[in-house]
Amino acid sequence: MNYIGSKYSLLNFLENSIEQTIDNNCNTFCDLFAGTGVVGAKFKEKGYKIISNDIQYYSYVLNKSLIENHKDPIFKNLFPIIPILKKTKISERKKIVIDYLDNIPHKEGFIFNNFCLGGTKTKEIKRQYFSDENGKKCDAIRQKIEIWFEENKINEDEYYYLITCLLEAIDKHANTASVYGAFLKKLKKSAQKLFTLKPINIIVNDEEHKVFNMDVNKLIKQINGDILYLDPPYNHRQYATNYHLLETIAKYDYPKLHGKTGLRDYKNQKSAYCQKSKVKEAFKELILSSNFYYIFLSYNNEGLLNLEDIKKIMSLRGKYGHYTQKYNRFKADQNKNRNYKANTTTEYLHYVIVKK
Numbered sequence: 001m002n003y004i005g006s007k008y009s010l011l012n013f014l015e016n017s018i019e020q021t022i023d024n025n026c027n028t029f030c031d032l033f034a035g036t037g038v039v040g041a042k043f044k045e046k047g048y049k050i051i052s053n054d055i056q057y058y059s060y061v062l063n064k065s066l067i068e069n070h071k072d073p074i075f076k077n078l079f080p081i082i083p084i085l086k087k088t089k090i091s092e093r094k095k096i097v098i099d100y101l102d103n104i105p106h107k108e109g110f111i112f113n114n115f116c117l118g119g120t121k122t123k124e125i126k127r128q129y130f131s132d133e134n135g136k137k138c139d140a141i142r143q144k145i146e147i148w149f150e151e152n153k154i155n156e157d158e159y160y161y162l163i164t165c166l167l168e169a170i171d172k173h174a175n176t177a178s179v180y181g182a183f184l185k186k187l188k189k190s191a192q193k194l195f196t197l198k199p200i201n202i203i204v205n206d207e208e209h210k211v212f213n214m215d216v217n218k219l220i221k222q223i224n225g226d227i228l229y230l231d232p233p234y235n236h237r238q239y240a241t242n243y244h245l246l247e248t249i250a251k252y253d254y255p256k257l258h259g260k261t262g263l264r265d266y267k268n269q270k271s272a273y274c275q276k277s278k279v280k281e282a283f284k285e286l287i288l289s290s291n292f293y294y295i296f297l298s299y300n301n302e303g304l305l306n307l308e309d310i311k312k313i314m315s316l317r318g319k320y321g322h323y324t325q326k327y328n329r330f331k332a333d334q335n336k337n338r339n340y341k342a343n344t345t346t347e348y349l350h351y352v353i354v355k356k
Ligand SMILES: C[S@@+](CC[C@H](N)C(=O)[O-])C[C@H]1O[C@@H](n2cnc3c(N)ncnc32)[C@H](O)[C@@H]1O
Pocket: 003, 004, 005, 006, 007, 008, 032, 033, 034, 035, 036, 037, 038, 039, 053, 054, 055, 056, 059, 214, 215, 216, 217, 231, 232, 233, 234, 239, 240, 271, 272, 273
């Protein structure tokens, strides 16, 4: 998923820097601003026990599948509906269930009625976040997943797994420049194509992992471990507004929508890390409350917190250091008139080895 602040292309830098810093006794890796979950997934693959968290529900869903779930889904209660599953190896059942959902009849539901032109053209506010057919397909699949879950046809792991596959698939065909803060007037090429559900891979291992959906400053007081990795937002762009449609598809809770873009209420998801007046205090509280041996922080040289403040606050807990890497800026759109200072930023990985 193309996500603001994703660390996908920085994974090697993070892995190498973290491994250079820690000792051999670390078992738990904690990713508290998890987003797409790629950082936790990398360390899960390396055998760590992962704790993952994000304030956004769609991220919770992605992380439930990618991090907490560590076995292939069995889909036992779907045998009467999809009989071939019974004779299929467990590792190959995902594909069969996904193909079944990919081919169910499309249906006009909440997404079509509120976020597609066909559903909004007679309303005061018209929206075109998806093609009509993609909106209907999304509604049909999302509703089927909910019904299966309510009727105990799928368990919790299977439920999150299927919603994750839907989010990953439809996001690639959204009619946006990149984020959901606005939609494009005309359907762009990729948005005209019907999305296809694909089974996402599961990282199979024997460790138990845990995923939370909380404000980080509350959660930090309830957990402990070896490595704490922090990747907060760097600037004022709230994830709740930029990814509101993923939230609505993930929750499918028929929210009251506001304004041109169909924003849902997000007062409980407004992040202090996106507010200049609150970020320093929130970060200091987070660092002082943490119960980990190593704390790492990803941040760049243009964020709301300045480097001096970060160093000062992290040094309160022990020996401070940092690694750097040049990085291409996230481009939300092709707007050439934007007043960018430079095309690259410097990405920092700050760390503190906590004094015992
Ligand atoms: C820079 S992104 C993380 C990207 C992630 N490392 C990745 O590679 O996909 C920051 C994340 O922090 C989450 N977030 C912001 N404020 C939060 C808070 N107070 N508590 C928990 N999560 C928060 C956002 O929802 C967003 O997913």
